[in-house]
Amino acid sequence: MALSDLTRGEVEQAMEECDRLGRDAFLQHYGFRRARRYLLVHRGSHYDTKAIVGAAHGFLPGQQPLAASDFSGGAEHAAGLLRGLGFDVVDQQPTGIVTHDEFVDRITRLTVNRSSGRPALYKPITLLWAMGRALRGEPRLLPWSATEEALASLLRQHGQRGERPRPDYPVASLHRDGFWELRDCADTAPTAHGDAQLRRWFTDRQPLGGLAEPVYDLLGHSAVTRLAVLDELLNTYFDDLDPAPLLAAVGLDDADTADLPERGPEQWLLTAAAYERGCRLVEQREERTHGRRAARTTNPPIRSRAARYLVLSRSEGRCENPHCTGQPTDVTDRNHPILEVDHVVDLTRGGRDHPSQMVALCPNCHAVKTRGSTRESLRRTLQEVAAERHRSMTDAARIR
Known part of the structure; x- marks a missing residue:
């Protein structure tokens, strides 16, 4: 040999x-x-x-x-x-993704075109569109004509870096990444570097396609994973842009509360294991984004939607201030309790964007913590509460 x-x-x-x-x-x-x-x-x-x-x-x-x-x-x-x-x-990464950590890690290493000096939005827009479909439980696979129509419209309206309405580019590339399944075609899709040849391949074969099944299941069934992926995509590719119109178009504008149960159940549906897994994803992201700020005029700190969701779920729909005199009986349009997630120590003062240093507060307690005469005393109390509630959830996960 x-x-x-x-x-x-x-x-x-x-x-x-x-x-x-x-x-x-x-x-x-x-x-x-x-x-x-x-x-x-x-x-x-x-x-x-x-x-x-x-x-x-x-x-x-x-x-x-x-x-x-x-x-x-x-x-x-x-x-x-x-x-x-x-x-x-x-x-061509294998599609058999089985762990949340592996999936989020691969999202952080996504390869995109950067010939313009900034990352192209083809693949992020395609993933966000598919995530919205998974969140709503829509069919995983679509005929190519339907995929092409939907993505071409999104790329035309929200491609803010000169992206052409060419869905074949991101779909072929995501297929190579192992994130996208293409059916009803005997041969493998060409690489996403071509032009006429790539378009002709999709036009001639009209493949049935969509997110690979393991990816679709993770994004559809795990709010924590979905929000961790959303955090990565938005902070990596849209940090100098306003993604709000795109998120509204794909149905992800309220993704950080979409899976919260409506007011009524005594126990909100988040297991200790899911909480611990979510915190691990938040910590991994925290390491990557430490010290970074969004590239906008006001340069706000980069914040995690996944961390906010974990705190709201942990709260079981009730203000986490042990001295709360009563949160509003009214609810939001989604029938959720009126709660606000707050950093006990402000991010601008060195606080962490992590559930161990965050609490869910009713508007009254939030106001006291922010500008009340007893705010310093309350902040010390809330620091202890946040740490204890976090420790309680992670300890329960380890026991199980």
């Missing part, structure tokens, strides 16, 4: 054979399965990296093709070798 002896010539011979036989026949002939992650892209076509390298070895003088068990197809082996030879290898 001499992988280091391979040149572009043997690899191109293997790709030519794959083109001649067809992908499935080529894989069957050499005993390989479809690539789970890395694909070789060459002249608009896609090839299974490990199978191509195994077959290419057989084109070396005096050598035989390699079997799948002879070497690894990972980044350090087949994929790395092909990249070293100057080929374009794309990482």
Whole structure:
């Protein structure tokens, strides 16, 4: 076995054979399965990296093709070798995302076009649109014509950095990222770097598509994960823009309270485990955004919608001031208690955007804490309350 002896010539011979036989026949002939992650892209076509390298070895003088068990197809082996030879290898991340932490982490590493000097909004707008659909429980997969119409309209209205109304760009890229499923097409979508070829592929095949099922389930069923993703997208791509019109258009303008139960139940629906998981996501984000401020005229501190949701849920719909004399009996339009989430120590004074230093207060207690003559005493009390309530929830999660 001499992988280091391979040149572009043997690899191109293997790709030519794959083109001649067809992908499935080529894989069957050499005993390989479809690539789970890395694909070789060459002249608009896609090839299974490990199978191509195994077959290419057989084109070396005096050598035989390699079997799948002879070497690894990972980044350090087949994929790395092909990249070293100057080929374009794309990482089609697996869609089997099972953890909240992994999903949010991958959102932070999203690759977008930055040729204009600022990150393009194609993929963020597409993800926000799909998140709104998941929140409302709408069908996960849509015909391409419906996806194209909806996204083209959003890109036309809310693409504030010169984005064209071309939904095929973000969908093809998100498919490569493992976030988007495309059905009813026998071949793999081209990379998102083309123009006419990419548009023609979607027009000809009309794939049924939408968020990958694990992604859709996470965004649809976990408010904490959805808000953590929303925080990342807005703070990364819209920090110098006003995202409010876009959020209203996709139905995410009240996402941080959408899953809160209506007033009435004694126990709001947030488990201790979900609270602890949410705090972990908030802490990871806190590390990434420490000291950052939004790039707007007033430069407000970057705040977390996920943290606000955790505090409201923890409060069970009641003011967290132990000396509260009675919160309003009226409710919001969504039938929620009138509560305001407050940082016990202001962010501008070094406070943390974290549930352990945040409380849910009725308007009266909030006013006292902000400008009442007893505010310093109340702040000390609320610091203890916030820490204790946070500790109680996390302790319960560990016991279970």
